[in-house]
Amino acid sequence: MDNKRNLTMMQACFLFLTVIYPGTMRLVPKYATESANHAAWLSPIIGTIPMIIIVLVIKAYAEKFPNTNYTDVMCKIVGKPIAKLLTVFYIVWFAILLSVLIRYFGERLVISVYATSNINIFIIIFIVIIGVLLRSGITVIARMNKIIYILLVVQFTVIVGLLLVQVDVKNITPISTLDILPAIKGSLSTAALGVHLFYIFMLGNEIITNKGFSKNMIYVVIFLLIVTPLLTIALLGTLGSNTIIMSPLPLLTAIKNISQEGKFSGLESVFVSIWILADFVNIATFSYLIVKLLKSLFNLKNAMLLLNAILLLAFILCQLIATEVFELQNFSMKLIPFVNIILGFAFPILLLGIAKLRKLV
């Protein structure tokens, strides 16, 4: 294995954290608040439980099928025809996710900073940059991501810190046993983002998995266990449940509120520019996953040459995916988490069960 062209375990985990960053900021507080209201901050805590199961599933796959990508694993378990069909499902779903991510990137810029600009200008520039940089492979993006990840952590700390001092405890209490079921319902978005860890590990043979690799993933889960409830408390405590439900991007609304107070004017521009970096990593990762799945599906020698076709397809799909941001949000909240859970959580567990029955693991 050429180690220079592969991802280290740490790079893969950082990649996962950056990939879920935009979704966590956009979706988790809103989804949890719609279900659990003032108890929404409990939902991300519950949502990390499926993530632990995902870690165990990844560990089982990596130990029994080392240096093998997911399509090849599926071929060994359920045979070639079904494995290829499942790969097609994954490709179609990743293409839809890619179009949603690209559209969100453009909408965010138009909503927050460039209100009168044409969204397509930003999308085209972004796609061209990804098309150029991703040609060198995912390792280049993963190395860049180390710096991007640090920026995201700093940004998150500053924003949540500024919001936490303004938290109104009335917005996040009281909590009773009646809140448990809504909080479980609200945890779906966190769990659905957690499955991205599995998506990244679909690269299989491109990630160097050493003996204690699952420890890194457990650290990631612990990190999310702290960070996601904190974010929800900060937003829910400052904005209240009604504003979160009504706002298309609640975190941006909260940042605009801080910015308008005067001390931190222009904060949203800094916030949006760092958020774009996370979008870049996110979109590049999904484009790469599609390339790799196409490679396994058709046994291609050099699938990276398909990147331009995939990005051009993603451009038209992102135009088609929704007419406006509320429709996009509706789609993100009502369908994407469910399909993610099926493809990134239920399917891998089911396949592992079949492998056990067939005594392959």
Next chain:
Amino acid sequence: MIIYIVVVVAIGIFEIYRMNKKDLKKEIAVYISLSLLAIALAIYYYNSSPDNSLSRIIMEFFNIEH
């Protein structure tokens, strides 16, 4: 729409030329299929009504309220 189709065709010619030089037949077939799909979607997008969207179609297919 015409600009988009011209861009898809122009990039396609360039990429297929590169693939042909390396004798990557399968890659060429997949590239052409993806490009044709992109063009078909572009034609559909520019000819469909402005309030028509993929998310709406998918959600209606799964019978999800939107």
